[in-house]
Amino acid sequence: xxxxxxxxxxxDGMDIATGRPVYTEDMIPPNTLVIKxxxxxxxxxxxxxxxxxxxxxxxxxxxxxxxKDVPNIRFTLAGQSYPEPSPYDRLILDEIVRYKGDEVAVIxxxxxxxxxxxxxxxxxxxEVYEPVIDFEEADSxxxxxxxxxDLHCNFDIGMKKENNIACTHKVQxxxxxxxxxxxxxxxxxxxxxxxxxxxxxxxxxxxxYFDHTGRLVVVSSTQIPFHIKRQLARSLxxxxxxxxxxxxxxxxxxxxxxxxxxxxxxxxxxxxxxKPAKIVYSRKETFTxxxxxxxxxxxxxxxxxxxxxxxxxxIQGLSDTGAYGEHAPTVFSVAGEKTLPLYNKTNAVRxxxxxxxxxxxxxGALRGYGATQGTFALESAVNKLAKxxxxxxxxxxxxxxxxxGETCLTYNGKLLGSSTLRQCIEKGKELINWNEKYPQKELxxxxxxxxxxxxxxxGSGIAGIDTASAGVRLNDDGNFTLLIGxxxxxxxxxxxxxxMAAEVLExxxxxxxxxxxxxxxxxxxxxxxxxxxTYVTGMAVVKAAEDLKKxxxxxxxxxxxxxxxxxxxxxxxISATNNTITLKKLAELMVLxxxxxxxxGNATHGSDVSPPPFVAGFAEVEVxxxxxxxxxxxxxxxxxxxxxxxxxxxxxxxxxGIVQGIGLALYEDVKYGKKGGLQTNSFMTYKIPCRxxxxxxxxxxxxxxxxxxxxxxxxxxxxxxxxxAPAIAHAVYNAVGxxxxxxxxxxxxxxxxxxx
Amino acid sequence: MQIETTINNKKVTLEAANxxxxxxxxxxxxxxxxxxxxxxxxxxxCTVWIDGKPTLSCSTLAFRAQGxxxxxxxGVQQEAKKFAEVLVAEGAEQCGFCSPGFIMxxxxxxxxxxxxxxxxxxxxxTGNLCRCTGYMGQLRAVxxxxxxx
Ligand code: FES
Ligand code: FES
Numbered sequence: 001x002x003x004x005x006x007x008x009x010x011x012d013g014m015d016i017a018t019g020r021p022v023y024t025e026d027m028i029p030p031n032t033l034v035i036k037x038x039x040x041x042x043x044x045x046x047x048x049x050x051x052x053x054x055x056x057x058x059x060x061x062x063x064x065x066x067x068k069d070v071p072n073i074r075f076t077l078a079g080q081s082y083p084e085p086s087p088y089d090r091l092i093l094d095e096i097v098r099y100k101g102d103e104v105a106v107i108x109x110x111x112x113x114x115x116x117x118x119x120x121x122x123x124x125x126x127e128v129y130e131p132v133i134d135f136e137e138a139d140s141x142x143x144x145x146x147x148x149x150d151l152h153c154n155f156d157i158g159m160k161k162e163n164n165i166a167c168t169h170k171v172q173x174x175x176x177x178x179x180x181x182x183x184x185x186x187x188x189x190x191x192x193x194x195x196x197x198x199x200x201x202x203x204x205x206x207x208x209y210f211d212h213t214g215r216l217v218v219v220s221s222t223q224i225p226f227h228i229k230r231q232l233a234r235s236l237x238x239x240x241x242x243x244x245x246x247x248x249x250x251x252x253x254x255x256x257x258x259x260x261x262x263x264x265x266x267x268x269x270x271x272x273x274x275k276p277a278k279i280v281y282s283r284k285e286t287f288t289x290x291x292x293x294x295x296x297x298x299x300x301x302x303x304x305x306x307x308x309x310x311x312x313x314x315i316q317g318l319s320d321t322g323a324y325g326e327h328a329p330t331v332f333s334v335a336g337e338k339t340l341p342l343y344n345k346t347n348a349v350r351x352x353x354x355x356x357x358x359x360x361x362x363x364g365a366l367r368g369y370g371a372t373q374g375t376f377a378l379e380s381a382v383n384k385l386a387k388x389x390x391x392x393x394x395x396x397x398x399x400x401x402x403x404x405g406e407t408c409l410t411y412n413g414k415l416l417g418s419s420t421l422r423q424c425i426e427k428g429k430e431l432i433n434w435n436e437k438y439p440q441k442e443l444x445x446x447x448x449x450x451x452x453x454x455x456x457x458x459g460s461g462i463a464g465i466d467t468a469s470a471g472v473r474l475n476d477d478g479n480f481t482l483l484i485g486x487x488x489x490x491x492x493x494x495x496x497x498x499x500m501a502a503e504v505l506e507x508x509x510x511x512x513x514x515x516x517x518x519x520x521x522x523x524x525x526x527x528x529x530x531x532x533x534t535y536v537t538g539m540a541v542v543k544a545a546e547d548l549k550k551x552x553x554x555x556x557x558x559x560x561x562x563x564x565x566x567x568x569x570x571x572x573x574i575s576a577t578n579n580t581i582t583l584k585k586l587a588e589l590m591v592l593x594x595x596x597x598x599x600x601g602n603a604t605h606g607s608d609v610s611p612p613p614f615v616a617g618f619a620e621v622e623v624x625x626x627x628x629x630x631x632x633x634x635x636x637x638x639x640x641x642x643x644x645x646x647x648x649x650x651x652x653x654x655x656x657g658i659v660q661g662i663g664l665a666l667y668e669d670v671k672y673g674k675k676g677g678l679q680t681n682s683f684m685t686y687k688i689p690c691r692x693x694x695x696x697x698x699x700x701x702x703x704x705x706x707x708x709x710x711x712x713x714x715x716x717x718x719x720x721x722x723x724x725a726p727a728i729a730h731a732v733y734n735a736v737g738x739x740x741x742x743x744x745x746x747x748x749x750x751x752x753x754x755x756x
Numbered sequence: 757m758q759i760e761t762t763i764n765n766k767k768v769t770l771e772a773a774n775x776x777x778x779x780x781x782x783x784x785x786x787x788x789x790x791x792x793x794x795x796x797x798x799x800x801x802c803t804v805w806i807d808g809k810p811t812l813s814c815s816t817l818a819f820r821a822q823g824x825x826x827x828x829x830x831g832v833q834q835e836a837k838k839f840a841e842v843l844v845a846e847g848a849e850q851c852g853f854c855s856p857g858f859i860m861x862x863x864x865x866x867x868x869x870x871x872x873x874x875x876x877x878x879x880x881x882t883g884n885l886c887r888c889t890g891y892m893g894q895l896r897a898v899x900x901x902x903x904x905x
Contacts, residue, residue: 016852017859018836020788026788056865072782201793201801201853201887218815251791251853254886283794490851490888648847655890656850683885691878691891 078732079224174348183303202251255365291364334370429742450731467606469523478584485525506571531715548601617723626750657720764831848893
């Protein structure tokens with residue numbers, strides 16, 4: 001292969017690196033109205049009265065909008081394929097405010113200062129309710145976060161509003177209690193995973209205007225242009241055909257921008273005033289008023305025989321979705337979906353539990369999407385089992401993991417198409433020098449070095465649901481335009497999709513212009529989330545390019561007056577035995593001349609499987625016994641993402657994900673006060689890893705070949721965040737014997753554990 | 757308030773409010789490479805040079821530019837491209853939102869430190885956060901660019 005498998009530079013790399021104006025805010029025209037939002041100071045309250053007159057009279061204020069000014073239609077901000085599994089539990093602005101920071105009024109003014117002044121002139125009287133803060137008390141709490149009767153679910157997700165249960169979920173195969181009883185050993189532990197902030201460097205932002213035909217155009221830093229379009233159409237009662245959503249370059253997303261945090265407010269103001277309007281969230285608003293990872297409690301029971309054969313496991317969960325149910329059912333179910341198949345020599349498995357509403361910032365999507373939470377719990381329990389049986393944790397995994405060609409209880413007979421997880425574990429052991437370093441070594445300075453490990457799987461796209469379309473056009477000059485609706489948020493997906501098209505068309509990516517994403521131009525794509533772009537959109541691109549290639553050959557044969565079987569296309573020329581036509585000439589003839597048919601390849605692709613990529617992660621830490629401080633020395637990640645389409649970009653995806661995982665393991669924690677105020681609203685109080693916090697990270701690929709993926713590829717983006725938390729926790733245990741049951745692993749927890 | 761300053765080697769007079777920060781003034785002036793990632797002087801995205809020294813423009817009042825010389829990445833494109841080529845070849849450029857500030861710090865480091873060690877490099881760049889890349893690729897690129905072994 002000439003393009004696939006090559007470490008080609010990112011097509012947008014030079015321009016974004018050198019500071020060219022390519023992001024949403026860089027394109028905002030002058031004289032655009034500035035939007036600011038008045039937010040609830042209470043975690044749970046009803047607006048008794050709201051007086052906007054004074055604010056509206058302020059010079060420069062264009063409009064002040066409250067719940068009285070918006071349609072009474074519930075919807076979800078979750079970016080998911082229609083019909084969304086997330087409940088329709090929001091209004092654009094509501095009489096009831098459900099968390100500290102919930103939107104009360106939308107102000108648009110000619111400049112920032114005026115908008116800020118206007119906020120202070122709005123008088124609101126609240127009837128304050130008792131908020132639901134602790135998610136473990138939500139179901140028996142006297143308050144009901146969503147008392148409204150018009151809340152709508154597209155499916156029966158098991159909602160019990162009166163108990164603050166947004167949804168319930170249960171997957172069970174076999175008789176779990178019976179099988180656990182039969183086991184020689186059963187380990188049991190309850191784990192807590194915290195809320196994590198996506199903390200992409202570009203905060204949420206969007207602007208909107210009416211174009212020359214009166215259509216609403218929204219430019220946004222979003223992962224989900226087509227879903228945003230649908231949300232706006234529903235919530236603002238505008239025909240979908242009258243809306244256009246454009247995504248420029250995105251300054252990071254990590255799932256956060258799979259929820260429509262700001263677009264609706266820009267669109268609302270433009271709809272009401274007819275004028276261009278922009279909304280740019282501050283870091284503080286991004287931390288306090290958008291979304292985060294779902295915090296969870298996961299109780300694991302894991303049973304095995306004396307030889308360490310895992311026979312049954314049960315995970316009972318509780319997830320905190322905060323004030324609204326964005327991604328509530330799906331994040332929760334993924335926590336089970338990506339853990340139950342991992343160890344498949346079982347007789348029974350179960351994953352079940354509830355997702356509850358609380359009066360805190362809503363949770364949403366964050367890289368890993370539930371699998372991260374589930375992996376921490378399951379892998380911690382597996383490490384505990386290994387200890388109990390006095391077995392090597394790597395051995396116990398090699399004994400129990402699912403292998404290529406095997407099935408598992410939850411796969412309904414389907415077989416795992418590709419996996420090198422076994423090799424990943426072997427290779428990782430070798431790279432970290434496991435046999436020598438496991439479990440630990442005392443250093444002279446009151447410090448201990450130790451290693452720990454974990455394995456994980458994710459998916460590639462959403463099986464049977466997400467479908468992506470792609471188009472490849474042969475232009476008059478013989479170059480190609482690749483039309484896609486996926487959203488490269490820095491991952492390099494535009495580049496690797498161009499590589500795939502180039503491979504099929506036997507050209508180089510310099511001859512391919514990538515256009516993404518604009519709902520007026522791009523073929524439909526759900527957007528970049530659920531680890532779908534390489535696998536799902538990638539396959540659509542391959543099929544579209546093949547479709548075009550066929551057409552090129554057919555037209556070439558026609559022009560050469562031979563049959564298609566008699567010609568060959570090498571990317572430059574279409575040749576028959578004694579005659580040849582260049583692609584350039586063919587393109588020219590087809591578009592401008594006698595051909596009268598511009599050639600376009602089109603395809604739509606969806607997959608009925610979601611092949612898991614795998615990672616084996618190994619951590620080496622140094623723990624200071626005096627202070628409890630944990631330093632990560634070395635992290636080895638061995639990855640099976642199928643065929644690696646671009647080794648350079650894939651490697652950075654792994655390194656970046658591992659570091660976010662390290663953040664989750666050691667530093668990051670979205671914290672709330674007793675009254676529901678979010679306490680971690682800046683990079684001062686919410687620490688993401690900096691350069692000094694990460695030690696060394698080593699990445700290795702053990703390629704497999706996924707038969708259903710483009711050139712054998714699976715996903716890479718999410719799976720890489722899952723192993724650091726359990727692997728580091730394991731290493732800490734091996735160092736000082738402290739079991740970390742709740743993330744993050746702070747020096748306090750380790751210190752307290754040592755001194756218990 | 758009027759501010760007489762030099763931006764990217766050009767003498768200019770800027771109009772700014774008394775309480776305006778330099779990052780906003782520069783963006784209003786059309787230098788759109790200036791990005792901000794925080795409101796607590798933590799991220800380094802807004803780094804420009806004042807008299808050659810890397811400075812957070814988000815928390816420097818615009819009037820501080822009076823009589824000084826400001827350099828943004830627009831003003832050092834040639835050198836920025838040299839480093840960017842190494843960075844991009846490494847694959848270590850992801851969303852790019854942190855890059856202008858990061859590159860301004862890297863170039864300042866090159867001017868300031870002679871043959872820095874890996875430790876010195878990491879220390880010098882610590883104030884530049886990146887949420888995408890995991891830093892390792894950036895470090896490899898910097899070492900290649902500075903020819904550090
Ligand atoms: S914007 Fe974050 S330090 Fe200046
Ligand atoms: S590349 Fe995205 S923040 Fe650094």
